[in-house]
Amino acid sequence: MKAEGRVFRYGDNVDTDVIIPARYLNTSDRKELASHCMEDIDASFVKNVHDGDIIVAGRNFGCGSSREHAPIAIKESGISCVIASTFARIFFRNSINIGLPILECPEASAEIEAGDKVSVDFATGIIKDETTGREYRAEPFPPFMQSLIEAGGLVPYIKENY
Amino acid sequence: MGMTMTEKILAHAAGLPEVHPGQLIMADLDMVLGNDITSPVAIKEFPRFGKERVFDRDRIALVPDHFTPNKDIKAAQQCACVRAFAEKEGITNYFEVGRVGIEHALLPEQGLVTAGDAVIGADSHTCTYGALGAFSTGVGSTDMAAGMAIGKAWFKVPSTIRFNLTGRLGRNVSGKDLILSIIGMIGVDGALYRAMEFSGEGVHSLSMDDRFTIANMAIEAGGKNGIFPVDEKTLEYLKEHGAKEPRIFSSDPDAEYERTIDIDLSTIVPTVSYPHLPENTHSAKEGRDIRIDQVVIGSCTNGRLSDLEAAAAILKGRKIAPWVRCIVIPATQRIWLEAMHEGLFDIFVEAGCVVSTPTCGPCLGGYMGILSEGERCVSTTNRNFVGRMGHVKSEVYLASPATAAASAVTGFITDPEEVCNEG
Helix, strand or coil: CEEEEEEEECCCCCEHHHHCCHHHCCCCCHHHHHCCCCCCCCCCHHHHCCCCCEEEECCCECECCCCCHHHHHHHHCCCCEEEECCECHHHHHHHHHHCCCEEECHHHHHHCCCCCEEEEECCCCEEEECCCCCEEECCCCCHHHHHHHHHCCHHHHHHHHC | CECCHHHHHHHHHHCCCCCCCCCEEEEECCEEEEECCCHHHHHHHHHHHCCCCCCCCCCEEEECCCCCCCCCHHHHHHHHHHHHHHHHHCCCEECCCCCCCCHHHHHHHCCCCCCCCEEEECCHHHHHHHHHCCEEEECCHHHHHHHHHHCEEEEECCCEEEEEEECCCCCCCCHHHHHHHHHHHHCCCCCCCCEEEEECHHHHHCCHHHHHHHHHHHHHHCCCEEECCCCHHHHHHHHHCCCCCCCCCCCCCCECCCEEEEEEHHHCCCEEECCCCCCCEEEHHHHCCCECCEEEECHHHHCCHHHHHHHHHHHCCCCCCCCCEEEECCCCHHHHHHHHHCCHHHHHHHHCCEECCCCCHHHHCCCCCCECCCCEEEECCCCCCCCCCECCCCEEEECCHHHHHHHHHHCECCCHHHHHHCC
16 A cells, blocks of 8 residues: 655644544534644645645644544545654554554654655555655554554454454 | 553453553453544444444443533534434443533442443543543544444553652642643653553542542543552542442552652642643743633543532632633532532632533533633643634633632632632
8 A cells, every 4th residue: 555645744742622623523524524624723734635645743643632533534634644753642543443544753754844745655664755855664563453454444353353 | 570550450351361561452341431522433333343232231331421411403413323322222321411420520420430440431531540440541433333342442551650659739739730740741742652650658648539630631641541559548439439349450569660750749839731732831820920711610630529629618708800701510410419518609609600510511612611812711621732622822721620719719820829828
C-alpha cells in the first residue's frame, strides 16, 4: 500500500477537540464530521484538502478526548496518512482500529514542510519528501498491529479470530 | 523480577502468569462503558462483528451523560439510538435521565467497578477507576464495539511511572491541585503510553474523591491509566457502594518502574492551568489580574460531593462578583440529593450561582454554559484546549473547586486562602 499527496503541517499536541470540535459530535455521520475537520485550528483545511493528502505534525498528535470521530473525520476528508513524531495513545489505537494509516517518525515530522509533495510506502515504512528529495524511515509496527492493519482494522480481525 | 499492580491486573485479565512492558495482550474485560457521543458509533459497528448478542448484558454500561437532557434534535436522535440498543440487548446498566449521572462519578457510585477489574470505556476519562485499584482506560468506539461483542480488548502493557507521595495536602489544597501540578511538571505527554501509579505513605491521607480526581486526569499527561493501591479507604468505599468482591493486586517491592518522582504533598499550592494546555500551570496567586466571566464547578473530574462542599465552604455567606456567571453541576443524582440535604444549594443560590442537572454539558462545549468570543472561564473540568468550552477565542482556566469558588467571588483568578482570610 502506498500514499502520495501534499502536506498539511501542524505543530505539537494537536488535540481531538480541534480535529473535530465537540459541538459537531451530535452526529456520527462521516461526511458531516469530515466537513468540520480541523475547523478550529485550520479553517481552510476542508476547502483545500484533496484525496491522498498527508498530515504531518509534531508530538502527541490526537491528544485529549477518545472520540473516534477524530480519525474518522480525517480519513473521510481524504487524508491518506498522518505522520507525527508521536501520537496520543487513544488516537493511535483508534486509527489502527479503523484503518487510518499513521506513522511515527520524529525526523520526518521535524523536516517536512507544509505544501511538500510526499510519498509513503507502508510496506517498508519509507517516507519520501519528493519536494526536497529527502528520505525517512518510520518505525515498523509490531507483528500484532501489522496483522490488525492487514486484516483491514479491528472488526475484520476479530471476526476472523474470535 | 516483580510486577507493578498494573502489570498484575493485566496478566490476570489475559490469563498469563506474568506480563512485561511492551507486550501485546488480549485481556478479558470486567466492564465496557460508552456514552451518548461514543456509543452510537459503536452500536453502528456492532453488527459487523457477526455476534447475535452482546457478550454479557450485565458487564456493559451505557451512560447518556454528555448532551443530556437532550440538547437538540441531533442529540435526541443519538440518545434514542443508545436507548433502543440498550432495550434490544437487555443492557442492565443503562441509565435514563433522572437516574443518569456523569459516567465516571456514576459507575463507582453504583458499585459497578471494583479493585482488580479490567475496564475499558469509550471515553478518555475512563482512567478514573484506577482510584479503586482497577486497570481502567479510555478507548474509541470500535474498541467498545469489540468489547461488547467478545468481552475482550487488546493492550500494549504499559511501563509505569511511580509518583511517590509523602506528607499531606494543606488547607484549601486538593487532589486537583496535585494532578495539575504533576501535569505541569511532566507535560501533557509526560506519561504517554504509560501507567501512572500514585503510591507512598502520602496516598493514605487522600480522600477517595481526591483519588478519583487525580486518576481522572492521568490522560491529560498522556497516561494510559492512573492507579492507586487499595487501602482501607478503598475497601470501605467499595463496601459502602455495594461493589463486588475486590481482587487486591499490589506492586511488588522489586517491581520495575520507568522512573520514580517524589512529591511532598505539603509543597503543593492552589494551581491553575492557563489556556490552552493543562500543562500551562501557575499558582492561583499569580492570576489575580485575570478577570473572568464564568465559573463552572462540576464534571467527572470535580463534580463529587466533597468538591461541592469545598466550593460551598468558600461561597457561604458571600456573593459572587456581579459580572460572573457561576454554574454548579452535581455529577450524579445521588450527589445532587446529598448536596441539597446538606443545604449546599441554599449557599450556591444565595451567592448568585445556578445549579444544573447532572451533565457533561459545558466541559466539552456541548451546552449549559458556552463561552462567547473573548470570554474567560475558571473551570473545575479537565481540558482547556482551543474552543473547548465554546468560541475558538474563548479561554478556559482549570482549577480546583475551592479556587473556582474563590475566583467567582472576586471575579478574578484567586487563591482560596485570600477569600478565607478576608473572613
